[in-house]
Amino acid sequence: MKFQNIFVLFFAVSMFFSTQNIAAQSDEVVINEIMYKSLKAFDTNDWIELYNPSDADLNISGWLLKDDKDTRHFAFPANTIIKKRDFLVIIESKNKFTNVHPGIENYVGSFTFGFGTDDMVRIYNSNLQIVDSVNYKSKSPWYPETDSLGPSLELISHELDNSKAQSWRPSYVMHGTPGRPNSATHTEDEGIDDMLLNVFPNPAISSINIEFDTQVDGDLLIEVYDVLGNKVKTILENYMQSGYYNSYWDGLDESGNPTPTGIYFIKVKSPNGILNTKIVKSN
Known part of the structure; x- marks a missing residue:
């Protein structure tokens, strides 16, 4: 009996230390990049990139991705982890996405609905609480060039309010930068003082x-x-x-x-x- 108690205590302590660097729930995840209509010649179908800016890995198992309709959603599978200060891409089509981006491995999918030219991207946690949402358009003050012309819609910085059009830019890299830092973070302001x-x-x-x-x-x-x-x-x-x-x-x-x-x-x-x-x- 004494041995059993020691074993249970050892197991509990081991589990604590093995999971203490993984956040089960966090509201820090950011919708960071959106490809809602790709170039026809390089059709990836739709994809959404999330960013985890925190210092802990984030477990988003059971979270939901939705567009502007509550009846359409994608549930993140078990053991879906976004590593600290890293990215995760949610894709509509594995074949089309990997044909254009063959080196990207940090993705999950596939979801069975597409995003429109004027739509919403919404992320809910496993308690069905809204974590982040973006209501984007394909016309000014948003960016028409992200509508089937090649660039994705990139957030300039995860510290900006991503509900505002001025916080976004078309990607300077054709077909976007899924799973890696955004190109729009290294553009207009670089060298501006000189x-x-x-x-x-x-x-x-x-x-x-x-x-x-x-x-x-x-x-x-x-x-x-x-x-x-x-x-x-x-x-x-x-x-x-x-x-x-x-x-x-x-x-x-x-x-x-x-x-x-x-x-x-x-x-x-x-x-x-x-x-x-x-x-x-x-x-």
Whole structure:
């Protein structure tokens, strides 16, 4: 009997120490990235990325993913863990997702419903309490380029209010960044103290003016990229002294051919950082 009591105590202590770093319930999980309509040529179907910003692994077994309809949901299977400061992707189609993202392993699924262009992503814990929700749109002030043009919808920082459109950006990496840090966290603000950039008009029909004021001497590179991440044209590549400069993009590619209407990115690289600015070329 005494031996039995010692065994039970040992077992209880062992279980405590083996699970103390896994949070059974937490409201810290964040909806971090949304792909609601992928590019047809690289169709992943829909997927949602969650982020656990806490210092403990998070057990979300039995939690629910829902869209704007309570009748549609996906239940997270047993032993679903999001590791500390890590990501988990919930996918609609394993075959389509892994064809485009073959190296991503931290995913679960598949859910049997799709997300619309104007929809909600909702996460409930096992007590059916709302943990996080995002009500996104495909029109301004949200981002139309995330509607079937390739980019995903990325949260700039998990510390921002993800219910607000200004807390999100289209991914700067085509097809998004499921299961890894968002590309939108390393864009406009990088190096902003060392160079001021103004691009206009935007949208533009023909040429686009590029004004910049660099406060340090050094190599400067200005390039145009399309939404697929292909370089369209190099605008400037030179050593520049600090000062105010004016350049432009004539809407042509490197070979002098007119570029189609659509979304492009002006990428400016200076000694102290990188700036990416989205532009729209219209008819």
